[in-house]
Each structure stands twice: as structure tokens, then as C-alpha cells.
Amino acid sequence: MEQVYASIITIGDELLIGQVVDTNSTWMAQELNKAGIWLKRRVAVGDDKQEIINAxxxxxxxxxxxxxxxxxxxxxxxxxxxVLAEYFGGKLVVDEKTLAFLHHLFENIYRRPLTERNLKQAEVPDVCTVLPNARGSAPGMWFEKDGRVFISLPGVPHEMKGLMTTEVIPRLQQHFTMPHIAHRTMHTAGIGESYLADVIQSWEEKLPAHLKLAYLPNYGMVRLRITGSGPDKDQLDKDLDTEFAKLKVLVKQWMVIDEDLPLHVVVGKKLMEQGKTMGTAESCTGGYIAHLITSVPGSSAYYKGSIVSYANEIKENVLHVSPATIAATGAVSEETVRQMVKGALDALHTDYVLVTSGIMGPNGGTAEKPVGMVWVAVGNQEKIVTQQFNFRFDRMRNIEMTANNSLNFLRKFIEEQG
Known part of the structure; x- marks a missing residue:
């Protein structure tokens, strides 16, 4: 059983000039991988006939x-x-089912006239299999040539996802016989990629040939992912579980979680397990941590809210940080974040609080407190702990690094209290 490979070609000048970020390829790659198809390449081209043909x-x-x-x-x-009609040697014709759906869509859903321009959406090459798009006006198209399958989908993410789920993946699974692909992923923190590689080198060298390890560093953490492929799903899962268990023992002191989950989800799971709640008081991160946490459905069960105390007067008037403390040590200091925790606990009435205060840049740093210096504090009614971080990136990267490291700091605190 041979591995089946796929390529994705994204089309649009807006992608090449950075006006639109390509999220389609990322999602498609994940879905293809689940189906046993390995993505070999992603290519972006502009709205140019020859560039599309070359691709x-x-x-x-x-x-x-x-x-x-x-x-x-x-x-x-x-x-x-x-371009596709020409490439596959066909001509554009009206697909009657697509035309009927367009009339329904515009008359009953959009409630606006169906123009001649919109009617062009019903035209498809006569050499394709039409893939009905229940979410929009542009149908998908399936072509076959020289043993290859070519599939054209709308660029609108919502429509593309619907077609991939209901039409493309099921058809590909029927068309090809594919090996199984599976992964095991963990997150580690507090150890660099190179040192981590030294720790697990002997184990990695003995991995079976059908299993591969990937190191994925990001935001001060390193993800370790074992990927395997094979014809027998049960045996593949057994092999992955065996090696993953060995890996977990080797990196036990640095392992954050043995699932492929972001830290804000991990924290939520810990809080749910304890039946506890949390809140945030953010200065330098400006509500970014609150955004991450509340992006998870059901987070209202454990997250109460945030005080974005960006200005010193908010720290003083809402969180009751002493003006004398800020005058003596500054807003970016251990003393200030400690008082912010106390004020947030009183204001938000939560079990845990996470606090940040720092200098994100590009301006505002000094010799004593350079850009990227951050103080983080977490605490409950019994205990407050603090940690200083020093990052060296641009403003957005510093915010993201602060958020991730702060959430990991909170995770460890919650585990210790539990």
C-alpha cells in the first residue's frame, strides 16, 4: 500500500501581496492528513492564466x-x-442543478435579484464532475487526468470546508486505497530544543522506521510529535502508544500535557477538574490572554472576567495598587504585580488570578527595564507567586510570548494547589 500525496494550489493576487492570509491550506492539510493523505506541497499563485497552468x-x-x-x-x-476548461480540453456549459440552486439561493436565502453575472456561477467545464456547494454559489469541480485527481474549490473558507467535508474527502477515500496516518503529540516547557534532543537522542535513534519524530518550538515551548503510517490501524496505534509512553517517561519533568492542545485550553481543563474559577488583570497584554481563554466554547464555566489595567490610574483606582508602590518601583515590578493580584481577587471574586505588567516595545524601555521585560504574578487567597521574563522580539511577538508563558506559569500553580 503506497502513500498517497497531495498538493494545494491557492489562487489569488490578494494572497501574494499579503492582503489576505491563507488559512485554507492549513485547515485542508489537517483534514487530508486525518484521511490518510500526506500533503507534499503548498503553492500560491496569482490570478494569471499561465501561472495557474504552470502550477x-x-x-x-x-x-x-x-x-x-x-x-x-x-x-x-x-x-x-x-483556465481549467482549457487545461482539461473542455468548454463551459450551464449545469442545470447548479442553476436551480442559484435561483433558490438568491430568491429564498439572499433575497435579492439573480443577475447575469451571478448566473455565470452555474457554468462549469463539461469535462468535470460537479460538486454541489450547499453553502454558496460556486460549485466545486472534480477532474481526472493521467491518473491524477484535480479538485477546484471556492476560496471562501466556509464554503471550502463544507465541500471538503461532504464531497471531497469521502470521494478521495473511495477513489484511493491509503495507509493510515496517526500522530501522538505532547507539549514541553522549560527546556530548549537542542537540550531536549540530547535528552531523548538514544530513544529517537531506536524509533521504528515507520515512525518519525518532529520538534516544533513555539512561544518558549517545544511540541514533540510522533507521526506514523501503515496499513494496519490497530498495529500503528499500538506502536505509537508504546513509543509515546517511553517518551513521556524521558521528558516527564518538562511535559506540560500529553495532548496537542494550546495552553489556554489546558488551563481551562485544569480549572474544570478542580471546579475552580479564574480571572485576569492585564496591563502589557491588553486583554490578549482574556481573548485566548474566552475563544474556547464553555469557558464561562471557569473564567469570570478581566480588568485591563493599562494605565497606572486604573491599577490604582480599580485594583488598588498603592501610588507609592508605583512611584517607588514602577508599574513593571514585582511589588506592583503582587498588589494587582490582591486587587483582582477582591474585584473579580475568583479562585485564581493571573496578572501581567511589562514593556512590549518598540519604545518605552530603559537600561534598567528594557523592552521585553515582563513581570507575571498568579495567586489565590492563600498564596501569590511571581516571575520575571525577558523577551527580545517585536511588540506582537512579545505579547504572545508573555501570554503563553503566563498561562504556563498559572498551569503549574493550579497543579500545585490541586
Whole structure:
């Protein structure tokens, strides 16, 4: 059983100039991987006929599946359909089922006239299999040529995801016989990538040939992911579980969680296990930590709220930090974040509080307190602990690093209290 490989071609000038961020490829890669298809390459091209044709030819050399997104709209710059019709030797014709759906969509859902421009959406190459798009006006298209499958999908993420889930993945699983792909992932913190590699070198060298280890450093943490592929799912899972258990023993003192979950989700799980609540008082992160936590459905069960105390007068008037403390030690200091914890506990009535205060840059630093210096505090009614961090990145990266390291600091505190 041979591995099946795919390529993704994203189409649109807006992607090349950075006006739109390509999130489609990331999501598609994850779904393909779950289905046993390994993504070999991601390519972005502009709204240019020859560039699209070149990309199709290039990707067809060594991948069995070529997926395209974008360029299926009703405007002049959406050229994917006519290019595909020419590439596969067909002509554009009206698909009656798509036309009927367009009338329904505009009359009953959009409640606006169906224009001649919109009617063009019903045109498809006569050499494709039409994939009905229940979420929008542009259908997907399935082509086959020289043993390859080419699939064209809308660039609108909501529509693309619907087509991938209901049409593309099921059809690919019927069309190809594929090995199983599975992963085991853990997060580590407090150890660098190179030192971590030294710790697990002997184990890594003895991994079976069908298992591979990847190091994924990010935000001061390192994810370790074991990936395996094989024809027998049960045996593959057994092999992965065996090696993952060995790895967990080796890195036990640095392991944050043995699942592929972000820290704000991990913290939420810990709070749910204890039946406890938390709140935040953020200065330098400006509510970013609150945003991460509340992005999780159901977080209202353990998260009460935040006080974004960006200005000193908010620290003093809302969190009751002493003006004398700020005058003596500054807003970015251990003394200040300790008092912020006490004030937040009183104001928010939570079991735990997480506090940040720092200098994110690019300005505002001094020799004593440079850009990237951050004080973090976590605490409850019985105990407050603090930690200083020093980051060296741009403003947004410093905020993200502060959030991640603060959440990990809180995670350890919650575990100790539990």
C-alpha cells in the first residue's frame, strides 16, 4: 500500500501581496492528513492564466491529488474556471442543478435579484464532475487526468470546508486505497530544543522506521510529535502508544500535557477538574490572554472576567495598587504585580488570578527595564507567586510570548494547589 500525496494550489493576487492570509491550506492539510493523505506541497499563485497552468503541471509530476482554492467568483479577476476548461480540453456549459440552486439561493436565502453575472456561477467545464456547494454559489469541480485527481474549490473558507467535508474527502477515500496516518503529540516547557534532543537522542535513534519524530518550538515551548503510517490501524496505534509512553517517561519533568492542545485550553481543563474559577488583570497584554481563554466554547464555566489595567490610574483606582508602590518601583515590578493580584481577587471574586505588567516595545524601555521585560504574578487567597521574563522580539511577538508563558506559569500553580 503506497502513500498517497497531495498538493494545494491557492489562487489569488490578494494572497501574494499579503492582503489576505491563507488559512485554507492549513485547515485542508489537517483534514487530508486525518484521511490518510500526506500533503507534499503548498503553492500560491496569482490570478494569471499561465501561472495557474504552470502550477498544475508542476504539481502533477509527483502528487496524485491536486487541490485548488480560489478564483471561482463572478467577477473578471476570477479566471480559474475558464483556465481549467482549457487545461482539461473542455468548454463551459450551464449545469442545470447548479442553476436551480442559484435561483433558490438568491430568491429564498439572499433575497435579492439573480443577475447575469451571478448566473455565470452555474457554468462549469463539461469535462468535470460537479460538486454541489450547499453553502454558496460556486460549485466545486472534480477532474481526472493521467491518473491524477484535480479538485477546484471556492476560496471562501466556509464554503471550502463544507465541500471538503461532504464531497471531497469521502470521494478521495473511495477513489484511493491509503495507509493510515496517526500522530501522538505532547507539549514541553522549560527546556530548549537542542537540550531536549540530547535528552531523548538514544530513544529517537531506536524509533521504528515507520515512525518519525518532529520538534516544533513555539512561544518558549517545544511540541514533540510522533507521526506514523501503515496499513494496519490497530498495529500503528499500538506502536505509537508504546513509543509515546517511553517518551513521556524521558521528558516527564518538562511535559506540560500529553495532548496537542494550546495552553489556554489546558488551563481551562485544569480549572474544570478542580471546579475552580479564574480571572485576569492585564496591563502589557491588553486583554490578549482574556481573548485566548474566552475563544474556547464553555469557558464561562471557569473564567469570570478581566480588568485591563493599562494605565497606572486604573491599577490604582480599580485594583488598588498603592501610588507609592508605583512611584517607588514602577508599574513593571514585582511589588506592583503582587498588589494587582490582591486587587483582582477582591474585584473579580475568583479562585485564581493571573496578572501581567511589562514593556512590549518598540519604545518605552530603559537600561534598567528594557523592552521585553515582563513581570507575571498568579495567586489565590492563600498564596501569590511571581516571575520575571525577558523577551527580545517585536511588540506582537512579545505579547504572545508573555501570554503563553503566563498561562504556563498559572498551569503549574493550579497543579500545585490541586
Amino acid at each position: 498544475l503541471n508542476d504539481q502533477a509530476h509527483d502528487t496524485q491529488i491536486i487541490l485548488l482554492t480560489g478564483g471561482l467568483g463572478p467577477t473578471a479577476d476570477d479566471i480559474t474556471k475558464p
